[in-house]
Amino acid sequence: MISGEQLIGAQQRRGTVGEFRAFSPVRDAVLEPAFGGGDAADVEQACSLAQAAFDPFRRNLPELRARLLETIAEGLLALGDVLIERAHLESALPLARLQGERLRTVNQLRLFAQNLRDGHWSAATLDAALPGRQPPRPDLRSQKIALGPVAVFGASNFPLAFSVAGGDTASALAAGCPVIAKAHPAHPGTSELVGRVIQQSVRELGLPEGVFSLLHDSDTRLGLALVTHPVIQAVGFTGSRRGGLALQAAAQARPQPIPVYAEMSAINPVFLLPAALQARGEAIAQGFADSLTLGVGQFCTNPGLLVAIDGPELQGFVEAAAALLATKPAGTMLTPGIRAAYDAGAARVREQSGVSTPAEGSAQLCLTDASTFIANPLLHEEVFGPGALLVTCRDRAELLALAESLEGQLTATLQLDEADADLARALLPVLERKAGRILANGFPTGVEVCHAMVHGGPFPASSSALHTSVGSMAIERFLRPVCYQDLPDWLLPPALQNANPLGLWRRLEGKPHPA
Amino acid sequence: MISGEQLIGAQQRRGTVGEFRAFSPVRDAVLEPAFGGGDAADVEQACSLAQAAFDPFRRNLPELRARLLETIAEGLLALGDVLIERAHLESALPLARLQGERLRTVNQLRLFAQNLRDGHWSAATLDAALPGRQPPRPDLRSQKIALGPVAVFGASNFPLAFSVAGGDTASALAAGCPVIAKAHPAHPGTSELVGRVIQQSVRELGLPEGVFSLLHDSDTRLGLALVTHPVIQAVGFTGSRRGGLALQAAAQARPQPIPVYAEMSAINPVFLLPAALQARGEAIAQGFADSLTLGVGQFCTNPGLLVAIDGPELQGFVEAAAALLATKPAGTMLTPGIRAAYDAGAARVREQSGVSTPAEGSAQLCLTDASTFIANPLLHEEVFGPGALLVTCRDRAELLALAESLEGQLTATLQLDEADADLARALLPVLERKAGRILANGFPTGVEVCHAMVHGGPFPASSSALHTSVGSMAIERFLRPVCYQDLPDWLLPPALQNANPLGLWRRLEGKPHPA
Structure with missing residues (x-):
């Protein structure tokens, strides 16, 4: 079931740079199969597909993204012991812990699906025209929309919950951002298994193939190429302070700087x-x-x-x-x-x-x-x-x-x-x-995935103190507000149309109103 | 009424570096009085006072900050023609335009006062404990709190609405962030008049003096010293792409990088x-x-x-x-x-x-x-x-x-x-x-101050596509989320206490609930 290939849109393609294998700390030996690292052409193709997928994916109904997340969750469960055993071999984490982590990953995907249906994330806001005021006030409405294709870097210590289908991917997909995941070289097999579930889910729902790709590299070269590619609009990362700062520096040196959400370092x-x-x-x-x-x-x-x-x-x-x-x-x-x-x-x-x-x-x-x-x-x-x-x-x-x-x-x-x-x-x-x-009167290990969770903090805990990488608010990292002034109703996005066809809670003149 | 001094907390102090005067394009001549540019000691003192003011200011009741904003608004109106005439001399903007801009500035302060009372900004969120679940879920609550002292750089083209008491200052003070304003050297007299209104309002309400300071410099030296001072936690800027990028580079080069909200460049x-x-x-x-x-x-x-x-x-x-x-x-x-x-x-x-x-x-x-x-x-x-x-x-x-x-x-x-x-x-x-x-079917000049406004956009329009510098959402630039796990009610901040003493709309299990 694990081929060692990269997943680029609907395709699979073996990388040609720097063959590597996972090392199993349990067996003190390398694991088959061999993985091939990606090159610039792989990055280019994944980014090109992500860009093509971006508008149709983000502008489709939120319900479709909710179903994508739920389909991925089902697919992860359906992998059964294959996933848990490979993750155990690659990480030495105990089976029971990995079963718990899988449940957390699945629940996280489902939480974002539920949030998509609630619509709070879209922050739909309507201020009516005041034609009699001097000067007259136009009709102004705003919503949050997806930021753009996102690069996700998996963490070593959570091969499921902070990796290919972890919190960064779940919140970016929920926001409507295509994801290009860079597999952690410590668990490439786990990453491929999870990546194939996402690839298959995208296909099943008839979504554009560029919604998801998975790339490999045992070094930092491909990751930097990804972060500096003009298509990428944000980066999710969990790992060391040094790694996070390197990505941040690369992102800031771009002609168009982009945000890096790096969860890095804490002594708690x-x-x-x-x-x-x-x-x-x-x-x-x-x-x-x-x-x-x-x-x-x-x-x-x-x-x-x-x-x-x-x-x-x-x-x-x-x-x-x-x-x-x-x-x-x-x-x-x-x-x-x-x-x-x-x-x-x-x-x-x-x-x-x-x-x-x-x-x-x-x-x-x-x-x-x-x-x-x-x-x-x-x-x-x-x-x-x-x-x-x-x-x-x-x-x-x-x-x-x-x-x-x-x-x-x-x-x-x-x-x-x-x-x-x-x-x-x-x-x-x-x-x-x-x-x-x-x-x-508790201890900090154990991070609940819920609405009120904040997993982040002032530098160097995170590169952005304004955001969390766990919980409902994690989606805010991948959204930006857009205002629509005097647009005819037929041109407005559904969240802002007069009839409120999505049935959202919206803010009218600053006050929350149920559908 | 204009002395040429800086306002550092409750004090006034003449800067000793690089004396300069405003130039009046209306009169084609310099205007009295002379202003003195600040030095590192002035930056240090303003930052030290801001740091001392930060906790008491942000933790006081939001109502007190609302009254501060309203007091500033009243004070600006009370200045009458003195303010309009000096702004006209310094900017060549017509009197009627400046009267309109003053009204906009006043309404902006009042909008943030009203928003503070509504409480939507605090994003108070409560997820109840689930002691029977396996594993048990703790009680988790979150709110947004002020980020820290903010440096505000006034714009040349809006001596009132985007300057010392403009949108950046109003939203930062609303968030609970002390503000250190760097006056634009094109309108230092207008800046001092407005700064004295803020200084006096802080005094009248008995707030810590470090809530506000105003510094002068006809060059970029003092501004960079301010942005790189460890006390400063965010920067608001409206101006050129070059200026914004210079501040951004300085902020990123700090041992602790901080966000710069620079509204820079667009062809609309x-x-x-x-x-x-x-x-x-x-x-x-x-x-x-x-x-x-x-x-x-x-x-x-x-x-x-x-x-x-x-x-x-x-x-x-x-x-x-x-x-x-x-x-x-x-x-x-x-x-x-x-x-x-x-x-x-x-x-x-x-x-x-x-x-x-x-x-x-x-x-x-x-x-x-x-x-x-x-x-x-x-x-x-x-x-x-x-x-x-x-x-x-x-x-x-x-x-x-x-x-x-x-x-x-x-x-x-x-x-x-x-x-x-x-x-x-x-x-x-x-x-x-x-x-x-x-x-x-409109034209883009004219930016309404309301809940749905977005004045920002992808780079280079703004350094942060996630934010707006005008409208209710501008406050989000200066807030960060904090989560409280299993805190006893007596230790929780008021926004999150069981009795909801502030009467806020809060999210309970993800759904909005009125007080």
């Missing part, structure tokens, strides 16, 4: 407030150890930083956490490269002046004080994997200063009790400025 | 469809000549490009338009620099191979054919002022090809009758991709 601080720590330090230590080691720590929301005011309860917490971490089995990481980067990064933290290491092994817990942390930029960097740093503060003022010193984050967490209310209220405004999601 | 194509041209060519010529020469052509929505299929009606149109343009009096432009740039740009168009010039004088109309236009990038560039280019197409296919060849535009206009329906339907998808606003 968890603040252990005094009353909570006193009341339930052991339970917090258990929750922390579980969250830190979940999936061998390979989550962008992994809790890499703990912050607390020093005291006897904290000593107990550290001992409990270290003991719990010592019981965690060593896990196989996604790729040998990620393992090597984690080992080097974890060692670098241990070697910093003023840092001690209460737990070292399958998972690592280091310890330092606030002034050391604030002064050393290296300690603010993400180490992707099961390592965390606990920073002790002298007092409340130092804890607030530490919060202010943080870079942008995907999440910030408060472990708090009612007796911590004053400190929590003082911290909250700082954390709002620093993070996209703020949690109380 | 007007398509004269055959039936409309036949039925009312003279009326269209009249509307065009009036729109082209309004305000000496100094509008970003000036109709700089006409497109039509060749034929006898078109010859009649050209003759009528040329005759009408010849009757238009020569106008005084905003600055000698703008006059020189227009004269040079208009001459450059005339000198291009394949271009003829049926009307030359106070306003210019040039003529060329589609293949010449498509092949010559210079003819696609904006010439700021009362000059237009009419491009003749052989047929419908060439007209569509021309539309495809256009860069991003603020507006695109169709002059059409019902008999033009087929061609209009074929053009509309192309124009949707090219422009932020599409008009039928």
Whole structure:
């Protein structure tokens, strides 16, 4: 079922540049078949098809896009164990985790299908003409439309939910943007299986073939060619800070710059407030150890930083956490490269002046004080994997200063009790400025796909603090507003016609009105 | 009443770098008083005050920000003729035009005040916990919050509506962002008068002084220092493509890149469809000549490009338009620099191979054919002022090809009758991709401030096709979403508390619900 070919519109074509195979960390061996990397002609053809597909795809009824997403969801489920087993071989992620990730991917596609039918995404807005006003006001209506063909770069750590049919693809297709996916070279087989489901779904629904293509490359060359192709109008990316910044630089250097939505880097601080720590330090230590080691720590929301005011309860917490971490089995990481980067990064933290290491092994817990942390930029960097740093503060003022010193984050967490209310209220405004999601009494791993989710945050968590890559609002990255002034009803798009044929909630004179 | 000082928080301080005076094109002479340009210490102080003001300002009740905007509006009106006369001396814009622009500025401030009370801007979204689901879903709520202190660069051609208290400032303050305005050196006196109204309004309402500062510089040095200061989190700019791109490059080169919302460059194509041209060519010529020469052509929505299929009606149109343009009096432009740039740009168009010039004088109309236009990038560039280019197409296919060849535009206009329906339907998808606003049977000058307005568009019309700089949606540039997971009600911001104390429309499980 896996041929090693690229999917370019309705065709399949073997790339001719730099043959490569997936490496299985489970088997410690390469997997068949061989994949061929694409060349400039492949990029050109995929882009040309995407451009041809763009107007018919975006201007078709939203219902058709909803059915496309649902058909893809059905197709993913129909692949059954074939998909899960290949993803397991390519990523070493456990079968149960991958089954959960598939369900999440399917539910994400279905959520966007449902949202398309609700129509909130189109932001249809009508301001009536005021012919008697001086000067007269014309009839003005606006809606959001698709931005253009989108390049999607799959993530290493979510071969399903953040890859070929993941959140970027689902939200871009929902918006009406054709997608050209660049498969992650760590899971090209999984990518092809998923890509074929999308290709087949596009065909079944009679949509233009250029709605979707899948390209391969084991290097960065093809990705840069894609991002700099004039047809591409936006980029979705989940991965390293270095990778995201390289795409961003390429996108900005184009004659026409385009937005790059790169979800990059976070250490996800968890603040252990005094009353909570006193009341339930052991339970917090258990929750922390579980969250830190979940999936061998390979989550962008992994809790890499703990912050607390020093005291006897904290000593107990550290001992409990270290003991719990010592019981965690060593896990196989996604790729040998990620393992090597984690080992080097974890060692670098241990070697910093003023840092001690209460737990070292399958998972690592280091310890330092606030002034050391604030002064050393290296300690603010993400180490992707099961390592965390606990920073002790002298007092409340130092804890607030530490919060202010943080870079942008995907999440910030408060472990708090009612007796911590004053400190929590003082911290909250700082954390709002620093993070996209703020949690109380939980742990940041686990990102719900729903309307209120924000998976993003100030730089470097994301390249655009204005957007989220998970949840209903993710579609906003791929839409732009267009205003129509005095157009005759027969020329207006359906969302804005007088009769409201799509049955949308629309804003009339600024107020929401049901159909 | 005009001292030549900068306004830094509650203080006034004379800049010490590069003294300069406004030049009056009306009097052909400089105006008193002298202004002092700011230095790095002024930028530092304004930014430091803005940062200190940020949390209290954004977290205060939206009602307080609404009252700030209304107080500023009242203050602008209370300045009376002093403001209009100084703006007239500095810009040569007629008094009646400036009175209209003041009313627009005041109405814009009031619209954002009203929007703040409606609460749609906050996008409050609630998804309830599902404790019985496997895995359990936490309680998730999100709202949009202010992005951070904003730098606003005033435009030369709207000393009121796109300057110190213009659309960028109004929408940033509405969002809860402190504003540091850089006065345009062509109208520093108008800027100071308006700035003092804002400074006084901040004081009257007891808001932190750092909510607003006004800095001067006759050069680009201070502006770049402002954009690269770590406190600044977004930039609003209306002006030239070159200026916008310079700010964008500086913002992207920061350790933490920030968004620049630059409204830059457009030629605003007007398509004269055959039936409309036949039925009312003279009326269209009249509307065009009036729109082209309004305000000496100094509008970003000036109709700089006409497109039509060749034929006898078109010859009649050209003759009528040329005759009408010849009757238009020569106008005084905003600055000698703008006059020189227009004269040079208009001459450059005339000198291009394949271009003829049926009307030359106070306003210019040039003529060329589609293949010449498509092949010559210079003819696609904006010439700021009362000059237009009419491009003749052989047929419908060439007209569509021309539309495809256009860069991003603020507006695109169709002059059409019902008999033009087929061609209009074929053009509309192309124009949707090219422009932020599409008009039928009007002219693009005149930008209504309302909910449905889009003043922006694909590059180079704007640096962000996702946003508008005019109308209710302009506030979205200065907001970012934050998600709150399982926060106790007492810690949640008011917009998201169970009791809905602000009385907002909120989205519950994706559906809008009134308070």
